[in-house]
Amino acid sequence: MNRSPLSRATAPSPTFSPLYRQIKELILKSLEAGEWQPGDAIPSESELAVRFNVSQGTVRKAIDEMAAENLLVRRQGKGTFVATHSDPRSFFRFLRLIPNEGELQPSKSVPLECGRAKAGADVARMLGLEPGAPIIIMRRLLKFGEEAVVFDEIYLPGELFQDLSLDILKQSDKSLYDLFESRYGVRMIRAEERLRAVAAEGVAAELLHVEEGKPLLLVERVAFTYGNKPVEWRRGFYDTRNFHYFNELA
Amino acid sequence: MNRSPLSRATAPSPTFSPLYRQIKELILKSLEAGEWQPGDAIPSESELAVRFNVSQGTVRKAIDEMAAENLLVRRQGKGTFVATHSDPRSFFRFLRLIPNEGELQPSKSVPLECGRAKAGADVARMLGLEPGAPIIIMRRLLKFGEEAVVFDEIYLPGELFQDLSLDILKQSDKSLYDLFESRYGVRMIRAEERLRAVAAEGVAAELLHVEEGKPLLLVERVAFTYGNKPVEWRRGFYDTRNFHYFNELA
DNA sequence: CAGTGGTCTAGACCACCTC
DNA sequence: AGGTGGTCTAGACCACTGA
Known part of the structure; x- marks a missing residue:
């Protein structure tokens, strides 16, 4: 041939x-x-x-x-x-959190803040940007039913998400990655997570209704789009009293 | 044909x-x-x-x-x-722990106890045994270099590991799963892990040199052999001050 | 019904390892 | 040289979908 x-x-x-x-x-x-x-x-x-x-x-x-x-x-x-993040099947690929008991409730993302800033050394390194490059910082709560379970701080390269704002986040009923994909053409295809146990403090403790000093699961994530390009850095504080992080070693 | x-x-x-x-x-x-x-x-x-x-x-x-x-x-x-657990490549499949900084040191398993008991309700459920069935309880420390990082409590069905003892564990220089495979013909092929952040207490706190109340990462694992048969239940307390649990979402 | 992916075959040849 | 797995092809037929 x-x-x-x-x-x-x-x-x-x-x-x-x-x-x-x-x-x-x-x-x-x-x-x-x-x-x-x-x-x-x-x-x-x-x-x-x-x-x-x-x-x-x-x-x-x-x-x-x-x-x-x-x-x-x-x-x-x-x-x-x-593949698309609007497919519910692909949703749980990126949120490995399940209740200790009972069925998985539908989760709800509650955006709290969304602002612009310049990348510090750490964010720049994680996202492969120059220090000082424009970034977006966003904070949100993830609720299962009425219970706040995850507090996320999310860092995005400003260039890729031009008009992203708190309003847009509040009006969207899609998952974050679905929004990124449909509105900004940025498709997340892979992520790396690093997990640690840390003591609750500050905003995270307050929002998750956990006493200061009590243990929280800290999940740091770098998500990549095509070509292994990092396009999201995220620190999530998980209250694991009623939920846990599930992982399969296969 | x-x-x-x-x-x-x-x-x-x-x-x-x-x-x-x-x-x-x-x-x-x-x-x-x-x-x-x-x-x-x-x-x-x-x-x-x-x-x-x-x-x-x-x-x-x-x-x-x-x-x-x-x-x-x-x-x-x-x-x-x-496939065999004596192959070093297959080793890191079941220990997703890496140092926050620097290269991965070789790890050393330090067996502390190994005794027989009867299965309580929880262990029986996890291992698919009758309550009261013979089990083996084993405790050990995992060290990286000189640093104790993980304290494991491991529960095994007594039937499958007849002569397992502290002596045998101490004399073995293999990984646990390699020992299980070569000595008892029990091959672990898959595992499920559930992660939570918990407060350090008792033996775990002491052995890991962590103050009581400080956060530890609790990793509960059920490991399966052929036919999805559960043959190990394990609770590991991870000190994540200098190490973290790494996971790839692909 | 036509069109899609899914299975199965048989045969040729390539890449790698060992003797 | 002779064995192994790895690639590529061409063609037949099956299973599933939707018009």
Whole structure:
């Protein structure tokens, strides 16, 4: 078969990359460029095979990997779709908090503040910005039912979220990542969390109705968009008296 | 091709299971039965294809899934091997603790106690035993360098670990799961962890050199062997002043 | 019904490891 | 050289969806 534009590395191969991985990169580029929007169907496997001049099986393997990474979602009989945070299934991927007893209640995000500032050394390092670059600082409470369980401080690069404001946050009924995705075209695809136990103090203690000095779970998160670019830094204080952080080691 | 003993469900299929999944189950059974030991190579894909009377591609897909689940490890040019906890790469899968700064030191497990008891209601529930069934209770410290970082209380079903004793633990230089696997043939393949922040007290506070009331990270774990059978319950108190629990949301 | 993804096959060839 | 897993292809057929 002729696959002119794609180099199958037959050389001794210090940097050998199989065809399906090159296809994967091409599909990624299209996603990144916004050729297909979150929730949209991408072209069928056979269409992509023609387009990239490879066999359907090779396209399939590329898509398989991307589905495993939660970038695409396959639906038999319907097509392959760009993953979206508006899909409730993808919601719990980024909030690993469940009640000690009983069913998971629907959570509600209560925005408290949203302002602009210049990046200090720490935020700049976490977000890969220059110190002094414009950032957005946002604080919010997460409630399950009537109970305030998480107090979040969220740091975002100002450039990417131009008009983000407390009003916009208050008027949105979507999850944060859904809002980021639909309004600002910033799709979170991966995150790293670091957990510590800390003593409650200040605003966090007050808002979560926890005595000063009592233990809270501190969850620091860096979230990444395409190309491993960090676009959110977050410190969350979790009251773990009635909830816990669930993790599966597989 | 003739695949007499395997039913390819051509019927309307309420319980349709593709061939490769049936093959996977067969390989799983062999693993569970100990036909191939941890670290051993399993037969080559083509051998298994002949043995199960399917094409090599079908065996391949079965093995692919099992490799993704960390049950098998593929090594190009060499073969496919039964995953083992003696492989250092598999070690950090079950200890997601890294220092806030600097490189990860080698950790050292310091066994403190190991005794037998009867299961209380909670342990029985966690391990799927009858209340009153024989269990083993073990306590140990985990040190990184000279620093005690984790205090673990570990509950095991007595039946599976007949001669486990403090002496055996002290003489072993392997990781716990490596010991369980090599000495008792119990292979941990998956675990669930629930994390909370709690106030330090009693033995944990003392051993970790943390003041009473100060925050500790409590990590409760249930570990499973083949067939989703729970075979370990563990409560770990983590001192997160210099270390943190790392988790990737992917 | 046509179109999509999902399974299965058979065969060719490549990359890596060991002898 | 001969074995292993890894890639790629082409084609047949199955399962699911929606018009």
